[in-house]
Amino acid sequence: MDRLSQEHLNPSVYVGLRLSSVQDGTKEKLYLRSLKLDYQQCLLGSAFSESDSDCQTKPSMGRLSLYLLALRANCEVIRGHKGDRLISQLKRFLEDEKRAIGHNHKGHPHTSYYQYGLGILALCVHQKRVHNSLVGKLLYAVERDHPLHQSHFSVGE
Numbered sequence: 001m002d003r004l005s006q007e008h009l010n011p012s013v014y015v016g017l018r019l020s021s022v023q024d025g026t027k028e029k030l031y032l033r034s035l036k037l038d039y040q041q042c043l044l045g046s047a048f049s050e051s052d053s054d055c056q057t058k059p060s061m062g063r064l065s066l067y068l069l070a071l072r073a074n075c076e077v078i079r080g081h082k083g084d085r086l087i088s089q090l091k092r093f094l095e096d097e098k099r100a101i102g103h104n105h106k107g108h109p110h111t112s113y114y115q116y117g118l119g120i121l122a123l124c125v126h127q128k129r130v131h132n133s134l135v136g137k138l139l140y141a142v143e144r145d146h147p148l149h150q151s152h153f154s155v156g157e
Contacts, residue, residue: 009031009034009035009038009039010063010066011035011039011063011066011067011069011070012066012070013031014028014031014032014035014070014073014074015066015069015070015073017031018070018073018074019073032070032074035067035070036071039059039063039064039067040082040086042059043059043064043067043085043086043089060111060115061090061093061094061097061111061115061116061118061119062111062112062114062115062118062119064086064089064090064093064119064122065090065115065118065119065121065122066118066122067086068086068087068090068122068123068125068126069118069121069122069125072122072125072126077126077127078126087123087126087128090119090122090123091123093119094116094119094120094123094134095134096110097109097110097111097115097116097119097137098133098134098137101137101141105137105140105141105144113138113141113142116137116138117138120134120135120138
């Protein structure tokens, strides 16, 4: 938690802290504030422009999902223009993955079913509507043991 540089910030660390019995309110607040500054700048800046001068890399769907889950772990509900843009970006990620899987389920997501599932979960915990077809792709894969990615379970972000 003491590493607040861009390359060390990770929303899964914050989610893990919120789920653990170890609590340090001051450090958690500082870490969340750093996450917000970094992720919102990168996510909102990269959502509509090609210049990502202040960002190391554009966050993946899994990282965006974890960021939204970290906000919710702090009992925050995203609202307003910034929140709408983050949700819209996540929905675009999910739609791209849905197209990659294909209507006949012969394809695979560009990332993993784990990230795909995280995206659906992040939308749900923020009380955003998730289209049945998005959930259906994940259910179909789980029912047919397709959550494997390159012969191993997809659990990366």
